[in-house]
């Protein structure tokens with residue numbers, strides 16, 4: 001079973017003092033798979049992936065990466081892993097290309113080779129024209145692309161991305177998605193965290209939804225949507241619960257009230273749609289269920305942090 005597992009986590013936990021940031025989770029990431037961690041702020045996503053790239057020591061549990069125990073083989077693991085941390089942590093005193101070349105020293109890459117790879121990666125991430133500039137002059141999107149280029153300098157077999165596109169505009173986000181898909185086609189295994197459900201649906205073969213240090217559910221995005229949100233969603237604004245729900249009696253659905261909206265979730269929305277239409281002056285939005293529905297149903301609508 002584990003022969004194809006690039007990452008195998010068995011009951012791993014991390015305590016920071018009295019805070020249990022990761023609480024006994026188990027998961028596997030298979031070769032060439034893109035695996036996503038979703039979850040509200042503070043869920044434990046960054047801590048979980050930090051353990052995988054040997055940045056955060058485990059409190060308990062067993063974690064193997066490429067068949068190697070993170071407790072004993074951090075050097076070997078770090079050599080074949082690329083990381084895009086949540087914060088860019090570029091060196092502000094260095095130029096764009098120097099940031100890559102200096103970083104490559106961690107991997108004992110000869111300077112000539114490092115420069116060749118740096119140019120190639122800057123090209124790949126569409127920032128080569130800016131290679132001589134100070135990183136502080138770059139936009140947020142360019143800095144993020146540079147951090148991605150840096151993560152690739154050691155030609156990693158496993159790429160770990162902590163919120164790769166948070167705060168970026170749609171153009172920058174889509175470019176990053178394209179590049180990640182290219183890397184995946186080339187055989188790179190990936191783990192990412194994201195707050196963008198569309199990102200998870202676009203990139204991830206499987207996702208884990210985390211909250212309070214635990215994995216609540218795991219699976220392919222489509223299966224999770226089918227299982228936890230159904231197929232059809234009706235959003236009904238500014239209506240009394242009774243006025244709507246009584247009309248749907250006898251049908252199979254679940255409902256939820258949040259603020260000014262009643263949500264109706266169903267596997268077969270046709271009859272529900274017909275009955276809602278028969279209610280006068282009802283403001284209804286009918287759409288397909290998506291991963292955001294799953295996320296909110298599992299982790300709730302309460303604000304975090």
Ligand SMILES: Nc1ncnc2c1ncn2[C@@H]1O[C@H](COP(=O)(O)OP(=O)(O)O)[C@@H](O)[C@H]1O
Pocket residue numbers: 016019020021039040041042043044045046047048
């Ligand atoms: N270095 C740290 N020291 C103390 N507490 C931490 C540290 N890193 C994370 N935490 C706490 O662990 C929990 C999980 O954090 P984190 O893994 O960053 O979650 P996420 O990435 O899902 O937002 C939070 O309560 C956070 O405050």
Ligand SMILES: [Mg+2]
Pocket residue numbers: 045046047086162
């Ligand atoms: Mg985080």
